[in-house]
Amino acid sequence: xxxxxxxxxxxxxxAAGDAxxxxxxxxDEASIFKRYGKKGIMEYELVDGIAQISDDTQMTLxxxxxxxxxxxxxxxxxxxxxxxxxxxxxxxxxxxxxxSSYPLKEKMFYSWLVNIPELFSRRAPGDTCLTAIEDGAxxxxxxxxxxxxxCGGVMRVAPIGLYFEGKTYTNxxxxxxxxxxxxxxxxxxxxxIPAAALVHIIHLVSHNADITLLNAVLDxxxxxxxxxxxxxxxxxxxxLIDKAIxxxxxxxxxxxxxxxxxEGWVAEETLAIAIYCSLKYSNxxxxxxxxxxxxxxxxxxxxxxxxxILGAYLGLKGIPQKYLEHLELKNVIIELAEDLYKDxxxxxxxLHDKEIWKQKYIYKTYQPxxxxxMEDDICKRFxx
Numbered sequence: 001x002x003x004x005x006x007x008x009x010x011x012x013x014x015a016a017g018d019a020x021x022x023x024x025x026x027x028d029e030a031s032i033f034k035r036y037g038k039k040g041i042m043e044y045e046l047v048d049g050i051a052q053i054s055d056d057t058q059m060t061l062x063x064x065x066x067x068x069x070x071x072x073x074x075x076x077x078x079x080x081x082x083x084x085x086x087x088x089x090x091x092x093x094x095x096x097x098x099x100s101s102y103p104l105k106e107k108m109f110y111s112w113l114v115n116i117p118e119l120f121s122r123r124a125p126g127d128t129c130l131t132a133i134e135d136g137a138x139x140x141x142x143x144x145x146x147x148x149x150x151c152g153g154v155m156r157v158a159p160i161g162l163y164f165e166g167k168t169y170t171n172x173x174x175x176x177x178x179x180x181x182x183x184x185x186x187x188x189x190x191x192x193i194p195a196a197a198l199v200h201i202i203h204l205v206s207h208n209a210d211i212t213l214l215n216a217v218l219d220x221x222x223x224x225x226x227x228x229x230x231x232x233x234x235x236x237x238x239x240l241i242d243k244a245i246x247x248x249x250x251x252x253x254x255x256x257x258x259x260x261x262x263e264g265w266v267a268e269e270t271l272a273i274a275i276y277c278s279l280k281y282s283n284x285x286x287x288x289x290x291x292x293x294x295x296x297x298x299x300x301x302x303x304x305x306x307x308x309i310l311g312a313y314l315g316l317k318g319i320p321q322k323y324l325e326h327l328e329l330k331n332v333i334i335e336l337a338e339d340l341y342k343d344x345x346x347x348x349x350x351l352h353d354k355e356i357w358k359q360k361y362i363y364k365t366y367q368p369x370x371x372x373x374m375e376d377d378i379c380k381r382f383x384x
Contacts, residue, residue, distance in 0.1 A: 001165075001208075002341060004337075005317055006315045006316075007162050007337045007341040008315070008334055009313075009314060009318065010159075010202060010308050010311045010312035011060065011064070011311070011333050011334075011337040012307075012311060012316055013309075013314075014057060014304045014305070014308035015060075015304070015333050016303075016307050016323035017289050017292060017293065017303030017304045018054050018056045018304040018307070019052060019054075019057075019328065020044060020051075020290075020303050021299030021302065022053070022123065024036075024299045025300045027296075027299075029255060029296045032294055033294075040290065040293075040294030044326055051326045051328055053327075054123040054304075055123050055126065055152075056155040058097070059091065059129070060156045060157075062090040062093065062094040063090070063159045063160065064159035064336045065112070066089065066090035067159060067160065068339055068344060068361050069089070069110060070083045070087075071343065071344045075344050076362065082177075086110070087181050087184070088138065089111075089137075091184065093109055093114050094113075094133075095134065098122050098130065100120070101120060102120040103117075110364065112359070112366040116329070116367075116368070118328065124300075126150055128152050128185055128186060132146065132184065133184075139184050139187050140180060144183065144187025144188070145185065145187050146185075146188075147188050148185070149186060149189070149268065150191065150265065150267065151264060151301045152185060152186060153181075153182025153183070153185060153267055154194045154271055155270065155301045157195045157198060157199055158198065158199075158308040158312070160177050160202075161174070161200070161202025161203040161312070162203070162337075162341075171200065171203065172226065172227055175200050176196065176227065177199070178196045178198065179195050179199075179227075180192070181195065182195035182267070186267065188233075189231050190236060192267075193233070193234060194268050194270065194271040196228070197224055197271055198308070198309070201217060201275075202308060205312050205313040214279060214282075217241065221238060224238065225238075236268060240268050240271070241271070241275060243260065244272040244276040244279070245275070248279035254291040254294070257276055257280075258276065258291070258295045259295070261276060262297070264298035264299070265297060269297075270298065270301050273305075277291045278313070283314070285307075285310050285311070285314055285318050285319050286320050288310050292306035292307075332368065335368070
């Protein structure tokens with residue numbers, strides 16, 4: 001059963017972990033604790049009053065846009081390709097935001113997100129993502145574009161786990177869309193297998209009110225065995241997931257536990273660290289996020305994936321207010337979460353909503369009144 005609160009929580013949670021970790025992404029643990037104290041970074045580090053998101057959240061938003069673009073193409077009578085193909089098209093738009101200035105001179109876009117000036121910011125994008133998209137964004141599982149297993153594939157696929165409730169897709173097919181989306185840029189087995197696992201976990205916890213997070217993780221393990229049987233590196237991921245589960249049950253220092261799992265620069269480690277933090281603090285978003293970023297590694301990605309998982313599990317209501325305040329593009333993130341939840345059922349909307357939907361996913365001309373959105377603060381609607 002769909003829950004708008006969980007949709008919002010997943011994307012806001014991921015952005016919150018991203019923003020908290022982005023400030024310390026390239027610091028070793030000694031530098032983190034020297035700068036922020038013995039507990040490490042616990043609050044956003046603001047730049048001009050804003051908690052900045054990184055490329056992780058930027059690409060997550062373009063993933064969401066690609067899903068809705070694909071469905072809209074089908075509704076309007078176009079011959080529909082695969083969802084990863086539409087997502088890849090939106091990644092090409094994201095690439096332009098990394099190299100060009102706002103506004104873009106080109107008139108043909110795939111994503112309305114190019115109409116948001118704040119997205120035209122380079123926030124340490126991964127070289128693999130940049131290069132793979134420049135080369136056409138055409139990697140697949142069967143025809144890998146490279147041999148990279150960096151975390152740039154897993155950190156952006158959370159919307160796929162949210163989106164497909166009620167559609168004629170099996171869990172296996174949904175997981176495969178997650179894996180293929182990661183494989184657009186990351187061709188190693190461990191570049192896309194973790195993405196399938198993350199999508200599976202998010203899909204289960206965001207659409208099942210009674211499932212425990214541990215059971216969702218265990219179910220994801222079984223799904224990986226079915227989906228990727230015979231893959232050379234599958235057992236490496238399974239062993240890391242198992243280790244994360246065991247560590248989450250032990251009375252062990254978080255930094256020590258994370259050190260046993262890795263640093264998160266590669267996707268299988270990012271997923272394992274996020275699973276560990278999410279399981280250990282399954283009812284405490286704040287503690288999970290703080291643990292997930294205070295280490296010598298890819299802190300924004302481990303924070304983002306942890307936030308995606310726990311945000312989907314606890315919902316927006318489970319995210320402390322401090323993570324909503326000052327979060328960059330908070331209103332746009334919420335808007336994409338709501339669009340994923342509503343889907344392209346235009347007949348159910350008022351005429352005003354229909355027109356906005358067309359501007360977004362047919363004409364790509366939609367440009368939110370960012371100042372007004374900040375004044376109105378969409379977060380005031382969270383209780384609805």
